[in-house]
Amino acid sequence: MKIEYSTDNKFAHVESSTIGRWYDVTMYSCTCPDYLHRQKKVNGKCKHMIAAFFQLKSENISQIKKESVFEKGIDVDEAYKLFGDEKIEYLLNRQIIIEHKHKFIRLK
Ligand SMILES: [Zn+2]
Numbered sequence: 204m205k206i207e208y209s210t211d212n213k214f215a216h217v218e219s220s221t222i223g224r225w226y227d228v229t230m231y232s233c234t235c236p237d238y239l240h241r242q243k244k245v246n247g248k249c250k251h252m253i254a255a256f257f258q259l260k261s262e263n264i265s266q267i268k269k270e271s272v273f274e275k276g277i278d279v280d281e282a283y284k285l286f287g288d289e290k291i292e293y294l295l296n297r298q299i300i301i302e303h304k305h306k307f308i309r310l311k
Contacts, residue, residue, distance in 0.1 A: 204217060204218060204220075204250075204251075204254050205217070205218040206218075206254060206255050208255075212287055212289075213229060213230070214227070214228070214229055215227075215228045215229070215251075215255040215256070216228070217233075217251040217254060217255055219235065219251075226251050228251045228252055228255045228256075229252075229256075230252065230256045230257075230289075232252075233249045233251045233252050235249055235251055237249045237250070238251070238252070256289055257289070257293075272285070273300055273307060273308060273309035274308075274309055276303070276306035276307065276308045277306060277307050278305065278306055279302060279305050279306060279307060282307045291307070294307075298310055
């Protein structure tokens with residue numbers, strides 16, 4: 204699945220399984236039929252939203268885990284600037300990093 208992000212990373216074009224067809228995707232909506240006809244009614248997420256904003260590829264995770272910044276601890280604001288909201292939320296949700304005295308520290 205090809206994904207292209209806008210410069211602020213809040214908007215993505217995601218290619219559908221039908222080659223050459225693209226959907227407009229944000230964290231809150233998608234223009235695909237699954238979202239419009241099913242997920243929207245139940246506040247769900249289609250596979251494009253998940254792929255673009257809610258799932259990190261394993262190589263991204265291992266790359267972040269290797270980031271030495273988290274070993275020493277990195278200022279919270281600095282970390283958000285470096286990695287973006289979604290990545291930080293992802294790492295926090297999985298307790299890969301924790302917040303301590305306004306710094307993020309790696310746990311795992
Ligand atoms: Zn979709």
